[in-house]
Amino acid sequence: MERQSNFELLRIISCILIFAGHFSGQGLCLNQSEVQSHIYLLFSLFTNAPRIGVGIFLFIGVFFLVDKKFSFSRILTIYGTMWFYSVLIMILYKFVFKQNITFRYLISSFIPFWGQIWWFPNVYILLLLMHPILNVILELSENKIRFIILILLILIPFRFSLHGLMDSGSDSFVWFCFSYLFIGYYKKYIHLNNFFRNLYFFSGLIIYCLLCLIKVFDIFGVGRIAAQYLADFKSFPNLFITFSIFVFFEKLEFKSKVVNKLAKGCFGVYLIHQVPYFYPYLWSKTINQNFVYSLIQKSNWYILIYTLAYVLIMFMCFIVFDLFRQCILDPIWKKSKVFIFLNNKVNSYYYIMYENLIEGEINDR
Numbered sequence: 386m387e388r389q390s391n392f393e394l395l396r397i398i399s400c401i402l403i404f405a406g407h408f409s410g411q412g413l414c415l416n417q418s419e420v421q422s423h424i425y426l427l428f429s430l431f432t433n434a435p436r437i438g439v440g441i442f443l444f445i446g447v448f449f450l451v452d453k454k455f456s457f458s459r460i461l462t463i464y465g466t467m468w469f470y471s472v473l474i475m476i477l478y479k480f481v482f483k484q485n486i487t488f489r490y491l492i493s494s495f496i497p498f499w500g501q502i503w504w505f506p507n508v509y510i511l512l513l514l515m516h517p518i519l520n521v522i523l524e525l526s527e528n529k530i531r532f533i534i535l536i537l538l539i540l541i542p543f544r545f546s547l548h549g550l551m552d553s554g555s556d557s558f559v560w561f562c563f564s565y566l567f568i569g570y571y572k573k574y575i576h577l578n579n580f581f582r583n584l585y586f587f588s589g590l591i592i593y594c595l596l597c598l599i600k601v602f603d604i605f606g607v608g609r610i611a612a613q614y615l616a617d618f619k620s621f622p623n624l625f626i627t628f629s630i631f632v633f634f635e636k637l638e639f640k641s642k643v644v645n646k647l648a649k650g651c652f653g654v655y656l657i658h659q660v661p662y663f664y665p666y667l668w669s670k671t672i673n674q675n676f677v678y679s680l681i682q683k684s685n686w687y688i689l690i691y692t693l694a695y696v697l698i699m700f701m702c703f704i705v706f707d708l709f710r711q712c713i714l715d716p717i718w719k720k721s722k723v724f725i726f727l728n729n730k731v732n733s734y735y736y737i738m739y740e741n742l743i744e745g746e747i748n749d750r
Contacts (some may be wrong), residue, residue, distance in 0.1 A: 392445050393648035395630070399441035402650040405696045406435025407658060411678065412668030415549075422601065424685040428692065429597045436618040437593070439505065439723065442651075443564050443618075446509065448631075451569040455517045455739065457731035458719070463652075464498060467506055468711065470479035470656040471497040472586065474663050482666065490662050494618035501554075503659055512561040519562060519738040523569045530570050537563050545619040560619045571632075582632050589629025592622055635690045645706065653707025654700060671699065678733050 409415065409432035417425050424657035479486050493500025498507055512519075523530065541563050547558075577585070598604065599611040614622040658664055672695070718724055736743035 386650070388645040390639050390641045390644045391634050392448070393645045394637075394641070395634040396445055396651050397644065397650045399438040399445070400654055401440070401700055402438030403433040403479060403697060404435075404487060404654060404658065404700050405432045405692070406438070407664070408432070408668070408672075408692070408696055408699075410435075411664055412672050413692070415677075417601065419678075419681055420685045420688060424689065426597065426601050427689055429601050431596065431692065432594065433597050433600070433615050433690075436616055436623060437627050437630070440564075440618045441624060441631060442505075443509075443561065443628060444568055444631045446546065447512075447565045447568045448572060448673040450516065451520070451523060451565065451572055452514075455513075455732070455735045456728070457735070458724070458728045460513050461724050461728060462512060462715070462719070463506055463513075465715075465724075466652065466710075467497040467503065468495075469714065470653070471495070471500075471502050471660065474567040474657070474660050478663055478666065484666060486662055502661065503656060504554065504557065505655065508557045508561050511558055512565060515562060515565075517735055519565050519569070522566060523573065527574050527746075528573075530566070534570050537566065542619060542621040542624050544618055556619065577632055579636065582636060586633035589626040593626050596622060641740060647704055649711065650704035650707035652702040653710065657703045657706070658699075671695075 407525065407652075409428075415425070415428065420428070472495045475486065475491065478484050479491075490500075490502075493502055498510060499505065501507060522533065541560065593615075596611045596615050600608045602608070614620045617623060618627070658667060677688065677691065678689055
């Protein structure tokens with residue numbers, strides 16, 4: 386299937402937002418008191434959206450998944466990429482950079498799913514395993530699905546909007562399943578015209594800017610709540626912002642081979658820079674704090690230029706590396722006997738299970 390450049394561009398933007406947020410929160414750790422307030426606000430607008438990026442990345446994935454049959458090859462492809470980076474980074478970290486690594490992470494590097502090196506691909510793999518069951522739910526009547534979505538909206542986003550940040554694996558899994566049904570329902574039954582797409586988009590941008598403004602200046606003493614909404618992709622404001630951006634890009638029409646190619650490396654960018662024991666080392670070796678402080682002393686504006694340059698340069702370096710990996714290693718893995726055997730066996734099992742689910746659902750009607 387030919388890639389759609391509008392979604393691929395959005396995939397790149399979402400990954401940049403994720404990378405920028407991690408750069409700010411894990412690496413640079415800029416103190417608000419060190420720069421002028423309006424500069425810090427602009428800095429926050431660029432770096433406070435990693436969880437919005439996560440939501441967008443998820444929405445794009447499930448948007449194309451809802452129309453497809455289950456294929457274990459998707460899971461094998463994702464796991465193969467995870468295994469490559471977890472082992473490669475462990476070897477580099479321990480034997481090239483001569484850093485200490487705990488026994489837990491040493492073992493986990495060879496079993497990244499069970500070792501829980503990364504949270505997002507782990508939960509996404511579980512979502513892929515639930516794919517047939519969720520598709521059965523989407524085969525229900527429109528009224529039934531709408532009722533389910535409304536109930537879940539009350540139970541999930543509103544719940545996370547009223548409580549503090551909760552980021553357990555089970556919470557994320559429930560949210561991924563909800564997002565699948567939400568986007569599946571939208572794709573099947575909701576058809577927005579350009580006016581409402583633009584309205585959603587600009588409303589979402591305004592809400593995001595207001596949340597950043599409230600967080601930075603602690604307006605009305607609710608800066609902490611605004612920060613929570615920005616940090617939790619399961620909160621209702623975050624959901625609305627994510628959805629508003631998604632529907633705006635959905636109908637953009639353009640084609641770009643360059644965009645399509647670069648977007649293929651976005652998942653690799655996430656894996657490279659989010660290994661728990663590695664990213665502190667990565668940030669410390671690539672961010673010169675003394676240089677940053679010297680820039681701030683010359684002009685606060687320089688921190689914005691530095692942030693943008695750092696994020697884009699590192700982002701492109703990681704993408705190029707992953708594209709090389711895909712060209713060389715992906716064909717070998719996908720043609721291997723292990724890949725083919727597991728794919729055929731699990732697909733046959735899931736085909737039988739799905740047929741039984743469909744037959745049971747039809748009989749219930």
